[in-house]
Structures are given as structure tokens and as C-alpha cells.
Amino acid sequence: MSRAYLELAKKSFQNNLVYRAEYIAGVLNAIVMIFVNISIWRAIYEEEGALEGLQFKMMATYVVLSFLLQTLYVMDEYFIEVKVRSGLISSDLLKPISFRMFVFSNTLGTLVFRLLLQLSPALLLSIILFQMLPPFSVQMALYFAVSALLGFLVLYNLNFLVWISSFWFYWTFSLVTIKDAAVLIFSGALIPVWFMPEWLADFVQATPFASIYSTPIQIYLGMIPEDEIVTGMLRQLAWVLILGLAGIVLWHRASRKLSVQGG
Template sequence: MRAYLEVARKSFLSNLVFRTEYFAGLLGAIVTIFVNISIWRAIYDEEGTLDHLQFSMTVTYVILALSLFHIFTMDEYVIEKKIKSGLITSDLLRPISFRLYTFSYHLGGLVYRIILLLLPTLLFYTVVYKILPPFSWFMFCIFLISIMLGYLVMYSLNFIIWVSAFWFYKTFSLITIKETAVMVLSGAVIPLWYFPEWLVDYIKLTPFDTIFFIPISIYLGQMPAGEMWQSLMKQVLWLLFLTVAGHFLWKRASYKLVVQGG
């Protein structure tokens, strides 16, 4: 365990070195949210209300969703680069789990973005737009649990795409498709409240709504108690499924590497 904590610590510290990249990322997050809020403001000014939802609720949703989307950013080519450089072989020879090593590496980056990206962004927009507080302290605690599950679902989904680099020379196309699907179907840009009901029914058959939409709906109190517990269970089930699928693919990939390496 100490080795993985050290990996996370070094990942956190390495992110601190690139200060220019940090300020660019912070500015990018603030501008992206501002542009989206401006679009929603224009829609509300013309329509008055949307599905009986107040503008402040939509603004809070957009700020939370896009802020979380930015901190959930991961090194999409972490495994592909190791395969192309040949470093994957030395990583597999280490007396630690490569999967846990990769997770610890991204966990360090996540902590960095929470402290230095998420908190300043939320503070800025709390002053500018008066973000709504959580529906209740109980809902806030459930929200924290749900958002942790959402991150793990996102990571597990990403890991499956990353491991596909063992079979595909380049994973750019797969990653682009996945990123687009997550951005649209998870409610990161447009809350699923505004999607056609028939489309939402199909989206709920996928893991995408478990990443952002479910946690933020809980935060805003837009989910009945019974449905909330079902949604949390759905997050857990998708996490288990994607973790098992990723474990299976990793075993196949490791076997493929050993056979080719002789």
C-alpha cells in the first residue's frame, strides 16, 4: 500500500511543476463554464422557464458538471505510450500490480485537480452566480459517495479503452468516440432532464448517466429517495461489471505480451 501512496504522491508533485499548464487549465475551465452559462441564459431569456426548472438550478448543474468533467480528466494514452516505448515490459516486472500503479498515478492527478482546479473554480462561480447549496446535508453526503462511484466508473471505462492498445496500434479514434459519448450522454454538457424521454430510457441502460447526472441530481434534490438508492446500486453494479471486464482484458493483454515476448 505504501508503494501505491508514493506513486500517487509523486504524481501530485509532478503536476505542481507545470504551473503554466495549471493556469491554462484553470482559465480554460472558467471560460468553458462561462460560455455554457451564457448560452443557457439566452435560452431562459427567450423561453422563460424550461421544464419548470429555475435558471439558478440549471446554472448550478452546469457549473458542477463541467467542473467535475475537468477534474475527471485522465492521461488517455498512459498505456499506449508505454507499449510503443517498450516500457510496459519493465513495468510488468515490478513487484507491484500494474493496474493499481496506474490507478494510483491517476489518483494523484485527481487530488491535484480537486485542490487546485475544482475548489478555485467553484469559489469563483459561487461569488459570481451564487451556486445553490446542496438540498440537504444528508444529500450532500450521498452526493460525495455517488461522485466517488462516478469517478471509479469513469476510470474503469477508460481502463478498458486504454488496454485495447494491446490490439490496436493507435487508440485515438476509440478515445475520441468515448470522450464524445461521455460528454453528451453523461449529462456533462446538457442535463438529461432536457433530453427526450425515449432517449433517456436508452441512456439509462448504459453507464454514462452514472458518471455525472446521478450525483448532481442527488446534490440538487431532484431524485426521490427510493430512486436515489436504486441509482447508487446502479453505480455499484456498473463499477463491478466494468472492473471485471477490465480485469479480463488485462489478463488477455498480459498473456498476449508474454507470448509475443517469448
């Protein structure tokens, strides 16, 4: 059965290969957004008179990592909604595979595509153009890679909860927009958590949002003491499990709702 899911992920990867123009546009968009945001932060630092070499390089590296991860974490927000509204969800449920794993396999194939064909060239260009700082050590790089994967899983499971709401809401655009705004604001994707008021930073740390971008980037920058890194990743894992369990419960309710309606 696991081979079937690998084939689904492979098919998703191949489907993404078809849209090569979108692939190139994705790389260029990431570079442009990084350049614009670094320019904004440079202007802020110069205005405040705090443009110090290492300090600004860390900020620039934070911006690069944030936008590269955002490029990597892009998912099809309306994959389930389209199937529900078109009625294709009924035939998908008849297949001898888990629909939840079908959705995850499709997302995983897109992730691998973006990792190999968008993130890699964008990262290389960022190193050349923006002189981003390297990780402090190979060990920190490995910690960052594991934390970034956990961040992806946190975001996926959070997204899945919103996607499943399409069984109750005809349109999920508003919910997706609200969720995206919350992720951008509270995850540290746009503004590092350490720039937030203390009360807001404490709130963010108590939510799954910090586990998406802030934790892996701070690990990369060496801003989390080494003896606290494992604790940070365990917190990420806990959110993966909590949100994943909530997704399973909500999916069972959604599938029962479909059965009751004759789907």
C-alpha cells in the same frame, strides 16, 4: 504493498505540481467554459420565455457542477499507449507491483491534485460569480460526494477498457475520441438527461454513462427522491464492478498477448 501504491499516487501528485502554469490555465479554462455555457442556456431560456429565477438557477448550478466534475475527472488517456509503443510496458510488468494498480495510483494522484488545487478555487469562484445553489442539506452534500466518487470510478473503469485496447491497436486516438464523444453526449455532461427524448433518456439510464455525471448532479439538485438515492448509488457501484471486472479480464488477455510476443 499498499504503501508502494500510495507513494506512486504521491509522486503523480508532485509531478502535477511542477506544471503550475497548466494548473492556473485549468482553473481559468473551467471558469470560462462555465461562463460561456451559462450564457448559452440563458439565451435559450430567454428565447423560450421560460427564464424563471429558481428554474434558471438550477440550470446554472447544473452547468457549474458538470464542468467542475469534468475538470476533476480529467485523466491521461495515453498513459498506457505510450508505454506499449515505447516498450516500457515490459519493464513495468517485471516490477513487484500490479500494473493495473500502478495506473490507478497514477490517476488517483492526479485526481487529488485537481481536487485540491483546481476544483477548490474554481468552485469558490463559481459560487461568487455564478451564484450556484447550495445543496439542500449536509446529508445531500455527503450523498453527492459519494456519488461523484462513484462516477469517477465508473469513468475510470470505462477509460481503462479503451486504454487497454492499445495492446491490439497501434493508435487509440480514434477510440478515445469516440469514447469521449459518447460520454459527453450520453452522460448528461453537456445536456441534462431530462431534456432528452424519453426513449433516449431510458436508453441512457440503462448504460453506465448516466452514472458518471447525471446521477451525482441530480442528487445535488434534489431531483432524485431521497428514498431512491441509495438505489441510484447502488446502480453506480454495479457499473464500477461490471466495468472493473471487464477490465481485469481484458488486462489478463493483453498481458498474455505481450508474453506470447516475447515482451
